[in-house]
Amino acid sequence: xxxxxxxxxxxxxxxxxxxxxxxxxxxxxxxxxxxxxxxxxxxxxxxxxxxxxxxxxxxxxxxxxxxxxxxxxxxxxxxxxxxxxxxxxxxxxxxxxxxxxxxxxxxxxxxxxxxxxxxxxxxxxxxxxxxxxxxxxxxxxxxxxxxxxxxxxxxxxxxxxxxxxxxxxxxxxxxxxxxxxxxxxxxxxxxxxxxxxxxxxxxxxxxxxxxxxxxxxxxxxxxxxxxxxxxxxxxxxxxxxxxxxxxxxxxxxxxxxxxxxxxxxxxxxxxxxxxxxxxxxxxxxxxxxxxxxxxxxxxxxxxxxxxxxxxxxxxxxxxxxxxxxxxxxxxxxxxxxxxxxxxxxxxxxxxxxxxxxxxxxxxxxxxxxxxxxxxxxxxxxxxxxxxxxxxxxxxxxxxxxxxxxxxxxxxxxxxxxxxxxxxxxxxxxxxxxxxxxxxxxxxxxxxxxx
Numbered sequence: 001x002x003x004x005x006x007x008x009x010x011x012x013x014x015x016x017x018x019x020x021x022x023x024x025x026x027x028x029x030x031x032x033x034x035x036x037x038x039x040x041x042x043x044x045x046x047x048x049x050x051x052x053x054x055x056x057x058x059x060x061x062x063x064x065x066x067x068x069x070x071x072x073x074x075x076x077x078x079x080x081x082x083x084x085x086x087x088x089x090x091x092x093x094x095x096x097x098x099x100x101x102x103x104x105x106x107x108x109x110x111x112x113x114x115x116x117x118x119x120x121x122x123x124x125x126x127x128x129x130x131x132x133x134x135x136x137x138x139x140x141x142x143x144x145x146x147x148x149x150x151x152x153x154x155x156x157x158x159x160x161x162x163x164x165x166x167x168x169x170x171x172x173x174x175x176x177x178x179x180x181x182x183x184x185x186x187x188x189x190x191x192x193x194x195x196x197x198x199x200x201x202x203x204x205x206x207x208x209x210x211x212x213x214x215x216x217x218x219x220x221x222x223x224x225x226x227x228x229x230x231x232x233x234x235x236x237x238x239x240x241x242x243x244x245x246x247x248x249x250x251x252x253x254x255x256x257x258x259x260x261x262x263x264x265x266x267x268x269x270x271x272x273x274x275x276x277x278x279x280x281x282x283x284x285x286x287x288x289x290x291x292x293x294x295x296x297x298x299x300x301x302x303x304x305x306x307x308x309x310x311x312x313x314x315x316x317x318x319x320x321x322x323x324x325x326x327x328x329x330x331x332x333x334x335x336x337x338x339x340x341x342x343x344x345x346x347x348x349x350x351x352x353x354x355x356x357x358x359x360x361x362x363x364x365x366x367x368x369x370x371x372x373x374x375x376x377x378x379x380x381x382x383x384x385x386x387x388x389x390x391x392x393x394x395x396x397x398x399x400x401x402x403x404x405x406x407x408x409x410x411x412x413x414x415x416x417x418x419x420x421x422x423x424x425x426x427x428x429x430x431x432x433x434x435x436x437x438x439x440x441x442x443x444x445x446x447x448x449x450x
Contacts, residue, residue, distance in 0.1 A: 055282065056301060062289035065299035069189070072148055072172035080176075081185045085353030087126035089307070092175055092189040093133075094119050094166065095197065117241065118258060119162070121178065121186075123350045128310040130318035132356065133262070134346070135255040138163035140336040141329050142181050147173035161335065171293075182347040188295050188307075196291015197240075198233030203283040204268045206230045209239065209261060217245040236261065251336075252323060256442075259321035263444035266319060315445070320358045322346075322441030345437060358441030 073080070095118035121134045140162040147155050147169025155168045165177040175186045201207055208230050215224040222238035224231075231239055240258045243251065274280050289301070297303055325342035329335035338344075349356045 059285055059289045060301045062286065062292070063299045063301075063304075064293040065296050066171055066189070066191070066293050067296060069170065069172040069175070070296050072169075073175060076176060081179050081183050081351075083185045083187070084351050085126055088353040089124040089187050090184055090350065091122040091124070091307075092119065092171075092178060092186050093122055094171060094174060094189065094191045096166070096191050096193045117163075118255075119166075119174065119178075121182070121184070121350075123353075124311065125353050125355075128314065130320065130355070131311060131314055132320045132322070132350070132358075133259070134350070135259060135321070135323040136162060136178065137251055137255065137323065137326055137336045139251055139334065140324075140326060140338070141332075142177055144168065144173065144177050145180060147176070182350070184347060184351050188298050190298065191293040192291045194237055196287065198237050199287035199291060200233070200284070201231065201236040201265070202233035203280075203287040204265070204274055205280070206232050207236060207261065207264050207268055209264065215239075215242070215246055217242045220245070252326070255323050259323075259442060260446075263316075263319065263321060263442065263446065266444045267316060270316070317443050317445035319444035320356075320441055321443070322358050322439045325439070342439075346439060349437065355436040357436050357438040358443060359438050360440070360442060360446075 097117035117138065119136045119138070121136060123132045123134070138161065141159060142162050142165075144155075144158050144160050144165045146157050147165065149155060149169060155173075158164070162177065165173045171189050171191060175189060178184070179186055208228060210228050211224060211226050214226045215222055217223075217238065220238035220242040222235060222242055224235065224239075229235075239246075240254075240261050243254050246253070246257065268274065269284060274284060289304075294303075298307060324346065325339035326336040327339050329337045346356070348354075
C-alpha cells in the first residue's frame with residue numbers, strides 16, 4: 001500500500017504519465033494546433049486574395065484604352081449630336097480586319113491599313129429592358145468627313161464606302177461617319193480583331209450552328225457538313241466572314257448570318273455552364289479583355305462591369321438584331337444605299353430611345369413605304385442586285401420626306417428641337433408613336449437550329 005501510495009505521490013515518471021484527457025499538456029497542444037491552423041487559414045485566404053487581385057490586374061491590364069480616338073472626338077465636340085435620351089447608351093462595335101497582331105497574318109497580307117470588316121450599332125435603352133444591335137453594311141455609300149490619318153495628316157471629305165472611314169482614320173473617323181449618317185450620339189466604342197473573336201468562341205467551348213447544306217470555301221478555309229455543327233474559333237471566323245460560297249453570296253446574307261451567330265454566342269455566354277463556373281468564366285473574360293480596344297470610359301474591368309451589369313437581366317427574346325434598311329446603290333449594283341424613309345425611321349427610334357420590334361417575316365399589310373407616300377405591298381419589296389428582298393418596317397403615319405418629320409397622331413404634337421440635330425421630337429418626351437414599328441430581323445432567343 002505504501003509503495004503504491006509513494007508511487008502515486010512521486011509524480012509522473014515518463015512523458016505524459018499521469019496526464020488526464022483534460023490536462024494542461026493537451027490544452028497547450030490544442031492551443032498550438034489552433035494557432036497554426038489559424039495562421040494556415042490566413043495564409044490561404046491572403047494567398048487566394050492575392051491571386052484574385054493578380055487575376056483582376058491581369059484582366060484589367062488586358063484592355064487597351066483608345067486615347068487617340070477620345071482626343072480626336074474632343075476636337076469635333078461641337079459638331080457631334082446631342083444625346084436626347086438620358087441614361088440610354090449607344091455603343092459602336094467594330095470588327096477589324098487587320099492582319100497585324102498575333103495570329104492574324106494568315107488571313108492575308110498586312111498592307112499597313114485595316115478596315116471595319118463588321119460594324120454594329122448597339123443601343124441600350126434607359127430602362128435596360130432590351131438591346132438592339134443594328135448592322136451597318138461595309139459597302140454602304142456614305143459621306144466620310146475629313147479625318148486624321150495615323151501619320152498625322154488629314155484626309156479630304158469624300159463620298160465613299162462605309163468601311164473607308166476606318167481605313168482612313170480608325171475609330172474616330174468611323175464614329176464621326178456614323179454620327180453624321182444617323183444623327184445618333186455614340187457614347188462608347190469597342191474594337192475587336194480576328195484573333196480576339198476566335199479566342200472568345202474557343203473560350204466558351206464552341207458555338208452550335210445549323211447548316212442547310214455543306215460548306216466548302218477555300219478562301220475562308222472552311223469545310224463543314226450539313227446539319228448541326230459545333231464551330232470552334234477558327235471555323236466560326238470563317239463562317240461569319242465567308243460570302244461568295246454561302247447563301248446567295250450577298251453581304252446582306254452574310255450580315256444575317258453574323259447576327260444569328262452572335263445570338264447563339266450570347267446564349268452560350270449567358271448559360272449557367274459558363275457564368276457560374278469560374279474555370280470556364282476566366283478564359284472568357286481573358287479572351288474578351290485581351291481582344292478589346294475601347295474608349296477610356298470602358299477601358300477597365302470596372303467600366304465593363306458597370307456596362308454589363310445593366311444588361312444582365314435582359315431576356316434573350318429582347319436582344320434584337322437587324323440590318324439598317326438598305327438597297328442596291330443607284331450607280332453601282334455592288335454598293336449599297338439606305339432605303340428611305342425606313343432607315344430614318346429606325347434612326348429616329350434609336351435617337352428618341354423609343355421601342356421597336358423585329359420579325360423574320362412582316363405582315364402583308366405592314367404599311368412599309370418606299371418613298372414619301374408611295375406604299376409598297378408585300379409582293380413589291382425592295383430588291384437589291386443580289387436578289388435579296390426586303391420589307392423593312394411597319395408603322396402608322398407617314399413622312400413628308402425630310403429627316404425625322406412624321407405626321408403626328410391625334411394625341412401627339414411634334415415640335416422642332418434646339419436645331420443642333422435637325423430632328424423632330426414630341427413636346428412631351430413620354431409620348432412615342434404607337435404601335436412600335438417592326439423591322440426585319442431576329443432575336444437571340446431564336447434557336448439557330450429551329
